[in-house]
Amino acid sequence: MAKIDLDKMLEKIKDTQWSLSDVDWDAPGAELITPEQWPKLKAFMADLMWIEHVGARAFAAMAKKAPDDTLRQIYTYFHAEEQRHANAEMALMKRWGMLEDGELPEPNNNLRLVIEWLDRFADDQPVYVLGTVVPMLEIALDGALCKFLLDTVDDPVCHQAFELINGDEARHLGVGFSVMEMQGHGKTYIELIRMTAQLMDPRLILGIASYFPLLNKMRDNIVEMGLPEEKLYEAMRKFEKIGGRTGDGRRNPWFQIIKHHGRFVVDRKKRFYHAPIDALVKVADVIPRKAFPEVPSWVKEITYQPTA
Amino acid sequence: MKKNQPLAQQQSPADALIIGAGFAGLGTAIRLQQQGIRNITILERSDDVGGTWRDNQYPGAACDIPSNLYSFSFAQNPNWSRSFSGSREILEYIHHLVNHFNLRQYIRFNQNVSNLAWDQDKGLWQATTTNGDVFSGRTAVMAQGPLSNPGWPGIAGLDEFKGKKIHSAAWDHDYDLKGKRIAVIGTGASAIQIVPELAKCAGKLTVFQRTPPWIMPRPDFTTPDWNKTLFRKAPVSQTAVRKALYLAHESMALAVIWNSPLTRFAERLGRWHLRKQVPDRWLRRQLTPDYRLGCKRILVSNDYYPALQKPNTKLITWPIDRISENGIRTVEGIEHQFDCIVFATGFEVSNAGTPFPITGIGGRSLNEEWKRGAQAYKSINVSGYPNLFFTFGPNSGPGHNSALVYMESQMDYIVRSIRTIQSLKLKALDVRQSSQDDHNREIQSRLAKTNWNSGCQSWYLTEDGFNATMYPGFATQYAKQMSKLELKDYRLLAAEAESETV
Ligand SMILES: Cc1cc2nc3c(=O)[nH]c(=O)nc-3n(C[C@H](O)[C@H](O)[C@H](O)COP(=O)(O)OP(=O)(O)OC[C@H]3O[C@@H](n4cnc5c(N)ncnc54)[C@H](O)[C@@H]3O)c2cc1C
Ligand SMILES: [Fe+2]
Ligand SMILES: [Fe+2]
16 A cells, blocks of 8 residues: 545545445344344344444544644545444444443443544644554454454345445545654654653553453453454454555554554463453452442434434 | 715716725725815715725624724714724715715716726726726726625534524524524634623524633723713813823833733733633633734623623633534534524734736736735835825734824824825836835844734735734824825836926
């Protein structure tokens, strides 16, 4: 993949918009969900939808920090597009009878931590921290979760919706990796030092503390649904491959960090990593609901209704 | 001023052919008349006077500048009912000017100028209107308004919408808004005045924002009666208040025009205002500007933020994808449906080109010359277009003070020039290209240091980022620039001899 022209990309994004009313959510096919699939699918979709929504918030933070106007506009669109994915996935849940009228699925505790962190600190993060973490999450989603979903679910409306969603995701990844390379361009030793200093920022450490368990938690979910966890790891290795395809990309210090972290995630033998993180997942699971502050108001913006 | 003067002779050609019957056109006529020049023709495309204040009668329309300063110094009004007057009251003031100074005799209504051309042989400007009528004048004044042509946004599907469409600058007062589902597109000066009013009557009100404006608290109050009496009995007191307001606004230039500690202070004031009025963190984030204060127009309002938080009102910051039959589709995939869309999307600004063709000496076209950004000498004359005067020409825009203060300097400059043309019996007074170039070199180097040129997009700038709109300095500096007619900067062509004098 050659470096993409961001101005052209922005035009393309504007030209390829879709909306929930482009899909007939009442078309036949909902009955293809088997009763034994149903409960697991419900849990899976709820997490997926929340991850989209969290990704949306990350793009909102990136838009504020974008180095130029084109990227700011692109991230503003991506923010809205991730919201659209969450909305569409909720519409699928509604179609499958997984939501009461007006119901919002409950986010799991790991997600609640990530939501809290994003709400408090995301806007203060340098753009390349999120600019590296987000493509990692996106590739995990795109490469593993969505593909897996389409392999298991026969409902044609689900396939139609994910075709639209994946069209967007391809552009997200294209921009994501291209920006990582831009940021790696001309990186020096000094930058590395500066970046290490940023790592010491307690706000970032908190972010890491919520992001790491999220990945392990997703791994657990996937296993629960019967997907070989190898599929997730394959996707994460794809991040390493695409992100590191050029010198610039490899010089991006954040790429290096996330890459190494990815290697830990996919290797269960790295006990020194997984033991504490799995413990964190467990800890998160037992945090009482009451312990969380009220959800920020951006969380309430999602809807399964195509018109308002 | 005598009320019942004999009807002006209205011979053709007029001594001054004025295009537009807003503040600028009418004010110029008053000042000319006061100097004994009465052979004036004013061409107005509408059927009434008032310009901005005739067209902008949307709910909540009001002035952002205290009325005591937003009025002519030579015709002060002791009766303003509020510190910031509403559109209607300003329009009444304009009607009062027209009656008091007996201006109606000069005005040709329903004459929409579509072409203006210089006839070098006759030494006349010829204005052709869409009716096919032709009017000529020895001098011409462009007073067609800086913000007089409604601007529509470039959103796909604009014509597909089946509901009601209203532009803020052409309000339809017959349309009943009560209980309706209403969208407002835009969050500029007009929108923040409209939204609080619509929030009172709409069933559902949705505000679509692309860029949040900086909004300052507005010190608005009604004028107590003793105050009006004082102003009537002792006009000096009103002049003193006007002077004080003028200086207060002048000091704002320090925050608005240049990046100074005062800019930081004003930004802090804006953020404080937001924090005080908007408790929700996410909404506050959506409403927080991420560009330097002063880069775009600064707004004042006390009721905009509260209106956005009413139960029937919602702010949407998702980008708009397109307008559809039933409403507005935004990128988060939802179609927001409405009975009525209000376009508070501002005006077409001619900072790159002219509103209608203007032809000068030897057939040169001003529209062509201004394609890459308008340029003039002291905002008022353009070389090659003799005897032609611009009100609110290039780089005359105020960012921090009353437009009328700038306008008065322009009007006086025009009157002085026309008197000079008459007394020296000139056929043409044409500014020298070199003087115009010198002026612009200085203006542009001063502009480079201002907030307007600090990197955000606004209607102040052309698409290439050239600032042909704003004046980079205090109103006092502008007044000084306009206070003298420097004849050495002009080529003078005598009426009898075809040779150049001076
Ligand atoms: C909503 C709004 C709020 C504003 N608030 C403020 C404020 O608070 N403070 C401030 O200082 N300024 C404000 N302004 C700026 C305002 O435009 C000026 O203050 C002032 O009113 C301009 O007067 P004008 O005579 O130059 O133009 P206008 O009032 O626009 O008058 C121009 C006239 O020319 C006519 N015309 C236009 N084209 C043609 C043509 N081709 N042929 C014939 N006639 C034509 C128009 O119909 C109009 O009557 C505001 C403007 C708007 C739109
Ligand atoms: Fe997505
Ligand atoms: Fe994405």
